[in-house]
Amino acid sequence: MEEPVRISKLLAERGICSRREADSYIERGWVLLDGKPVTELGTKALPSQELTLSKSAQTVQTARVTIVLNKPVGYVSGQAERGYRPAVSLIQAQTRYRGDDAPLRFSPAHLRGLAPAGRLDIDSQGLLILTQDGRVARTLIGEDSTVDKEYLVRVQGRLAESGLALLNHGLELDGRKLKPARVVWQNADQLRFVLREGRKRQIRRMCELVGLKVVGLKRVRIGDVRLGDLPVGQWRYLRRGERIG
Structure with a gap:
């Protein structure tokens, strides 16, 4: 019953x-x-x-808005900490991407309750989604989220023979196994990661486990939303037809 x-x-x-x-x-x-x-x-x-x-x-x-930001290194995703500015402080009329063709006119009301849907650590750059819509946030960071997040990761070090296979599946963090990922070499010093989870500093810690050091990390896609040519430090509204999950 x-x-x-x-x-x-x-x-x-x-x-x-x-x-x-x-x-x-x-x-x-x-x-x-x-x-x-x-x-x-x-x-x-x-x-x-x-x-x-x-x-x-x-x-x-x-009426609730969702915003796509290219977060620079040095900004925190959430609340300000240790003197670092939060990413939401970049959402201003003058930092809006000139190529944004959304019919919306920026309003201070769009900052009310605007929060990041997921994290991107202070040392990382790239796509960050901020939203006033709880449905969007749940799609991205809910426990049952199946949304792909894609990253380009520059690394240093020598990868063990079994390292790439372990990055794809077989590692654990904090005593919990990681979900399967898709990890391939993009070029000689850069890996492409596609994940469906987002534990704290996950990619950096994964790389450390297989003998690599991350020296640059950029998120380039979340679901169907791509960073594209959005300049660092600028933002745009989510486009009609862009699906997050």
Whole structure:
């Protein structure tokens, strides 16, 4: 028999919104259970019941923005730390990519609640996605995420005979096995990594385990979103048709 589950959890599991957003919508009466508004936090429902959002909630979701940034080395992905600036501080009208053809006009409101969906460490450069939309964040950093993240990694050192195979599958970090990856040589000193997880400093630590030192790391793709010709330190809005997952 089915067990009742908190509505906020069901909405998040179905990719409709995040749990935090769900609670906010419930308080406003914007969540419909079998067509009737839910207004009490903590309300539960059976997984087989129909859950939808009101038009008001859908309008709010549509207005939320997702931004693609080419993060420079020296900026942290999240909150400012040790005197280093956060990547979100680069999102300004004057740093918007001139080639951005999105019809949106930059507004300070687009910074409200804007947060990175995933990490890119301070020593790394490249594609960072920041969003106001909990659905996008969950797609990228949820435990069940299957979104590819692609990196170009310059290395020094000599790779052991079995090293490339181990990078693809067979390593573990912090006592947990890593998911299979796709790792190939791009040229004599650069590897191409495609991962579906993002543990802290994962690529650097993977390389250390097989005798390599990372001297440069750039993320060039997340899902269908590519860094392309976006200049370092500049940003653009997510384009229509670009799929993250």
